[in-house]
Amino acid sequence: MSKTIEEQIxxxxxxxxxxxxxxxxxxxxxxxxxxxxxxxTPTELLHEVALENLGMGVNYRIAEASQVSQETLSVLxxxxxxxxxxRSLSHAYKAALTPSVDYSAIFKNKEVEVKDSAEFxxxxxxxxxxxxxQELASLELITFFYQxxxxxxxxxxxxxxxxxxTAAEYLLSPGYFVDWVTRDEYIDAEYVSDRLEDxxxxxxxxxxxxxxxxxxxxxxxxxxxxxxxxxxxxxxIGSVGGMEAQFIVTDIExxxxxxxxxxxNSNYSGLSNSxxxxxxxxxxxxxxHPFLGGFKISxxxxxxxxxxxxxxxxSKALISLVSSQLD
Amino acid sequence: MKEKIATSDLTKRVAELWxxxxxxxxxxxxxxxxxAFLGAQYSMAFLAGQCTITEQGxxxxxxALDELQQLIDDNVESDDEDEEDE
Numbered sequence: 001m002s003k004t005i006e007e008q009i010x011x012x013x014x015x016x017x018x019x020x021x022x023x024x025x026x027x028x029x030x031x032x033x034x035x036x037x038x039x040x041t042p043t044e045l046l047h048e049v050a051l052e053n054l055g056m057g058v059n060y061r062i063a064e065a066s067q068v069s070q071e072t073l074s075v076l077x078x079x080x081x082x083x084x085x086x087r088s089l090s091h092a093y094k095a096a097l098t099p100s101v102d103y104s105a106i107f108k109n110k111e112v113e114v115k116d117s118a119e120f121x122x123x124x125x126x127x128x129x130x131x132x133x134q135e136l137a138s139l140e141l142i143t144f145f146y147q148x149x150x151x152x153x154x155x156x157x158x159x160x161x162x163x164x165x166t167a168a169e170y171l172l173s174p175g176y177f178v179d180w181v182t183r184d185e186y187i188d189a190e191y192v193s194d195r196l197e198d199x200x201x202x203x204x205x206x207x208x209x210x211x212x213x214x215x216x217x218x219x220x221x222x223x224x225x226x227x228x229x230x231x232x233x234x235x236x237i238g239s240v241g242g243m244e245a246q247f248i249v250t251d252i253e254x255x256x257x258x259x260x261x262x263x264x265n266s267n268y269s270g271l272s273n274s275x276x277x278x279x280x281x282x283x284x285x286x287x288x289h290p291f292l293g294g295f296k297i298s299x300x301x302x303x304x305x306x307x308x309x310x311x312x313x314x315s316k317a318l319i320s321l322v323s324s325q326l327d
Numbered sequence: 328m329k330e331k332i333a334t335s336d337l338t339k340r341v342a343e344l345w346x347x348x349x350x351x352x353x354x355x356x357x358x359x360x361x362x363a364f365l366g367a368q369y370s371m372a373f374l375a376g377q378c379t380i381t382e383q384g385x386x387x388x389x390x391a392l393d394e395l396q397q398l399i400d401d402n403v404e405s406d407d408e409d410e411e412d413e
Contacts, residue, residue, distance in 0.1 A: 200364050201355045212368030213378055221369060221384030229377045 009035055009045060016054065029054060033061035041065065047072040056082040063088035070096055074290035083152060086167045086295065093291050099123045106275060107131060107266035114278070117285035121292055125301065128279070129172040131268050132304040133158060134180055137254035138263075141307060144181065144252040148245045156252070161303060167295035180258040184251040187234055189214035192247050206236040207247060269310040280305055280315040287325050299326045334380065338370035341388055344395035345371065353398055366391025 003011070012032045019025040036046060036058065046062050050072045053059070062068060063076050063085065073092055080086055097119040104127050106112050114120040136142045142158040149155055155164055156173050163169040192203075192211035200208050210233050216222035263269075268276070283301050286292040293299070303326055305311050306319045345367035348354040356364075366388040372378045380388065 197361050200361070208364075209368055209372060212365050213372055216365065216369055216378065216380075216384060219383075220381055221365065221387055222381060223379040225378060233377070 005035060005038060005041055006045060009041070009049070013049070013052070026057070029057050033058050037061050037065055039066055041067070043067050043069050043072070047075070050075045050079075053079045056080075056085055060084045060088040063092045066095075068092060074294075077290040077294040080167070080295075083167075083170050086170050089291060090171055093122055097122050104266070106279070107268065107271070109271055109275065114282060117282040118289050118292060120282050121286045121289075121298060121301075124279075125292070125297055126172060126174060127266065128268070128301060129304070130174045130178070131263070131266060132301070132308065133174075134254070134259045134263060135267065135269055135310075136304065136308060138256055138259050139309065144254070146183070146250045146252040148248050148250060161300060163300065168297050168300050171295060172297060172300060180255050180262055182253045182255050184253070185234070186249055186251075187230060187247045188249045189230055193218065203247075206233050209233055209236075268308070273312040273314075276310070276312055277315045277318075280311065280318060284318060284322055287322060302326055334373070334385065337385070337388055337392065338373045338380070341367055341370040341391050341395065342374055344392070344399060347399055348395055351399070351402055353402060358398060360390075360394060362387055363391040363394040367395065 009032065012028055012035070016025055016028045016032070019028055032049070032054070035041060036049060046065055046068050050059065050062050053075075059076050059079060060082070063073060073089060073096070076085065077089060080089060097116070099119055100115070101112055103112055103114070103120055103123045106124065107127065133142065133144075136158070137144070142160075145155065145157060145159050145164060147155040147164070152165075153170070154175070155169060156175065156178075157163045157169050187207065187210050189210050192207055193214035196208075196211035196215055200211065203211075210230055213222065213225050213229065213233075217225050268279075271279075280302075283298050283305070286298040287302075289298065291297070302319050302322070306316055306323075311319075345354060348359065348367075353359065354364075354367075369378065369380050369384055370388055370391070373380055
């Protein structure tokens, strides 16, 4: 007689606890993760395993299970440290909090009936972020960072918010290829030059050349290099591989013309004060939500709303009351 | 004018030797010194109009010329010996 799914999971958990090596445990985690993803696995059992916090490989599969409860998702949020977990939790909450109305209509100054603050904020958070970033950038109140990352995905967002490499950045950033920024890519010649003596020959030929020219100019073998030369050599590199990406610096500037066009369709500044206040109230209501508050999504939105000149004073006063919870 | 022609000839020769070393898979840090690598890079960039080499830099290019010439010659001799052994 074959074992029930509960028995199989219980047996795997015992084996995991007594497994001697890392490799044995990893193999058992994989088997456990597959069982947890089965639609017949009871919701309570998912919760029990989530409480064990067996690591990213198991936790993100629990979040993917269609029968997972919000109580379990809350446990998973507390333990999530990897982008796979953030992503699976984002999908899980979007499935659990599917809106019955199109909340993004609010940015076109249309009335929407909000049933639940978390549902509302979750479903407008990415769009609201993109709108606020654009509006604040066009007012020269924020500048942007960009970092190419072939392992974990590119990083893009406003500077001075401690957003880089966080769950909030991963979940809120509209991504590098937005149409409202201009990008200027170049190679960090000084950094290449510093590593040249030990590592030349292991990179793309154009990077070797840039390093040699920077080095030559710095030690007096060459006259100072003209400003356009590095740009020309950079274009000799047809594609930037994983290893070379470490040398690429990308300066990001807001494209004010494109921003102006985008904000004609959807914006925050033009909303009525009562709608703006309603948005602020709902975001404040989610500060303690395990996903929206736990990953500091709500906190980032409130910081942006607080510094926005179009946010009504009454709403700013309300945000100030929770300022100690924003960091 | 004389010096400019000399630099042009020198860098052309070093660039050719470097190309040959690349073709023969010798252009790596276990076969070539850092100075020879630099001299070759300066030469190629000079010929592409991307830099001006100073007197000090010319000395590095001359080191590259001697070293790369020796490397290619040694490699030819080694190939000849291999053929004789066969």
